[in-house]
Amino acid sequence: MSRECLGFAPMLSARPGELGAADEEALRRHLAGCDACQARLADGAAAAGLVAEGLLAAAARVDLAPLADEVMARVGRRGLAGALRWLARHRAVAAATALAPAALALGLVLYFGGEADVAPLAGEVEVVAEGFAPVVLTGEEGPVVLLGEAAEGS
Amino acid sequence: MQRTSALVAISLAAGLAPRAAAPAEPAIPVRVRVIKGSRQGPPAIDPRLEYLRGHLGKLAWQRWEQVSEEGREMRFRRPERFALPAGESLELTLEDARRDTVTFRVRLPARQAQSRLTISKDQRIVHQITDEKGGEALFATVRPWP
Numbered sequence: 001m002s003r004e005c006l007g008f009a010p011m012l013s014a015r016p017g018e019l020g021a022a023d024e025e026a027l028r029r030h031l032a033g034c035d036a037c038q039a040r041l042a043d044g045a046a047a048a049g050l051v052a053e054g055l056l057a058a059a060a061r062v063d064l065a066p067l068a069d070e071v072m073a074r075v076g077r078r079g080l081a082g083a084l085r086w087l088a089r090h091r092a093v094a095a096a097t098a099l100a101p102a103a104l105a106l107g108l109v110l111y112f113g114g115e116a117d118v119a120p121l122a123g124e125v126e127v128v129a130e131g132f133a134p135v136v137l138t139g140e141e142g143p144v145v146l147l148g149e150a151a152e153g154s
Numbered sequence: 155m156q157r158t159s160a161l162v163a164i165s166l167a168a169g170l171a172p173r174a175a176a177p178a179e180p181a182i183p184v185r186v187r188v189i190k191g192s193r194q195g196p197p198a199i200d201p202r203l204e205y206l207r208g209h210l211g212k213l214a215w216q217r218w219e220q221v222s223e224e225g226r227e228m229r230f231r232r233p234e235r236f237a238l239p240a241g242e243s244l245e246l247t248l249e250d251a252r253r254d255t256v257t258f259r260v261r262l263p264a265r266q267a268q269s270r271l272t273i274s275k276d277q278r279i280v281h282q283i284t285d286e287k288g289g290e291a292l293f294a295t296v297r298p299w300p
Binding site for chain 2: 120121123124125126127128134137139140141142143144145146147
């Protein structure tokens with residue numbers, strides 16, 4: 001293998017788009033004049049194809065149908081006792097996980113103070129009176145509340 | 155278990171910290187005037203009530219004079235009681251204050267009446283506090299940041 005071929009050898013296994021434009025052009029020019037590197041490139045492609053085929057074949061031979069049943073069977077065997085053992089070994093994590101939502105909720109309540117934070121608008125007037133009918137006049141200067149006429153029966 | 159306690163303490167501290175750092179609630183200066191409106195005599199407005207001309211000009215009473223005046227520093231949700239003539243009183247509560255608005259609750263205990271009014275900071279409240287007798291009636295005016 002010539003020194004030039006040694007320099008291009010790592011590029012032969014590059015994926016499409018992996019090489020820069022300059023390297024890709026240099027490799028293309030080298031391959032055009034080097035039968036040995038063309039042969040190596042063909043061998044690599046064939047090997048990659050064989051590996052891919054082999055992996056697909058191996059995956060196809062695996063039967064995943066009983067996987068879910070096997071997992072559920074293992075969970076059933078470990079069950080509550082297993083979960084409790086895990087919790088006993090990781091008390092701090094378990095406690096923090098359980099308390100974190102409560103602490104977060106408490107923090108939010110303390111921070112916002114439960115305020116219904118709807119800003120009242122200027123001009124909002126609400127009058128409650130017994131025995132008479134109030135009258136509210138509104139204007140740019142502000143509201144005027146008049147006691148109005150006494151209601152009937154008062 | 156110590157780690158658990160530390161986690162809980164940190165969570166609580168994080169929740170409490172902003173509250174602890176919040177400044178004390180400020181007091182808002184409020185001036186309450188009791189004014190008398192009359193239908194008799196020539197139209198006139200007490201010079202001290204000139205700033206209320208827009209309010210008073212659209213009412214049936216044409217002669218206005220100031221009866222009393224009192225300023226208080228009001229804090230949120232703490233009712234302040236103002237004495238009125240004839241032994242009555244007016245209870246004023248600062249319920250809300252925002253950047254541009256302020257909300258008061260005005261109560262007339264003797265009349266079982268209350269109003270909740272939101273005004274912008276350059277507005278005033280005029281509230282009738284007695285029935286009209288002989289063409290005269292008393293009003294209270296509320297002016298924040300006088």
